[in-house]
Amino acid sequence: MKSRSIQAGLALTVALAGASAASELAISAKGPKGEPVADAVVSLIPLDGAVPPATGATASIGQQNQEFSAYVTVVQAGARVLFPNTDTVQHHVYSLSKAKKFELPLYNPGQNESFVFDVPGLVTLGCNIHDWMLAYIVVVPTPWFAKTDAAGLATLAAPAGRYRLELWHPRLAALVTQEITLGAAEAATRDFTLTLKADKRIRRGGATKTGGYR
Numbered sequence: 001m002k003s004r005s006i007q008a009g010l011a012l013t014v015a016l017a018g019a020s021a022a023s024e025l026a027i028s029a030k031g032p033k034g035e036p037v038a039d040a041v042v043s044l045i046p047l048d049g050a051v052p053p054a055t056g057a058t059a060s061i062g063q064q065n066q067e068f069s070a071y072v073t074v075v076q077a078g079a080r081v082l083f084p085n086t087d088t089v090q091h092h093v094y095s096l097s098k099a100k101k102f103e104l105p106l107y108n109p110g111q112n113e114s115f116v117f118d119v120p121g122l123v124t125l126g127c128n129i130h131d132w133m134l135a136y137i138v139v140v141p142t143p144w145f146a147k148t149d150a151a152g153l154a155t156l157a158a159p160a161g162r163y164r165l166e167l168w169h170p171r172l173a174a175l176v177t178q179e180i181t182l183g184a185a186e187a188a189t190r191d192f193t194l195t196l197k198a199d200k201r202i203r204r205g206g207a208t209k210t211g212g213y214r
């Protein structure tokens with residue numbers, strides 16, 4: 001984690017030294033007791049400037065050990081998402097979400113289908129065979145986004161300007177939004193204390209590993 005943020009810092013320094021004025025935003029997400037909140041998605045939607053189109057980036061949500069990995073994925077609208085089944089069993093991956101309805105029935109080990117997610121919104125993934133399998137794709141209308149890590153931290157670099165900051169988490173009752181202005185010179189920080197609902201993930205049946213939510 002640490003080396004990654006140092007790398008991000010170096011990349012930012014290089015960007016700042018270059019022609020384009022990028023600005024850093026450091027996010028911290030905590031729960032009511034000050035505990036770090038992972039998997040919070042933060043995106044910056046420009047209020048003035050244009051949004052660069054998706055660059056053909058891809059993301060991947062695997063099925064392994066009868067779980068999705070990762071639990072939360074964020075992509076810019078227009079991105080392609082791969083669904084590699086690296087398990088030894090079949091899955092039946094599906095979404096009933098408005099932003100993208102699809103299903104992969106009789107989905108065999110080794111298959112790797114993909115879809116383009118071009119409508120911003122929340123896509124909830126499930127598996128018709130394994131009830132406990134649950135994951136989210138947050139499709140955002142911007143290339144400037146990040147997801148908090150296990151320490152509840154995330155860093156974004158975006159051009160200076162005015163943005164609507166949106167923060168989403170699976171256990172939030174509603175999207176958190178605020179307006180933010182990023183300056184060309186100084187880095188910005190935003191600390192969020194989130195009111196979280198109970199974790200709705202169902203307990204995995206027949207798990208071989210010790211307890212908890214699997």
Ligand SMILES: [Cu+2]
Nearest residue numbers: 091092127130
């Ligand atoms: Cu499954």
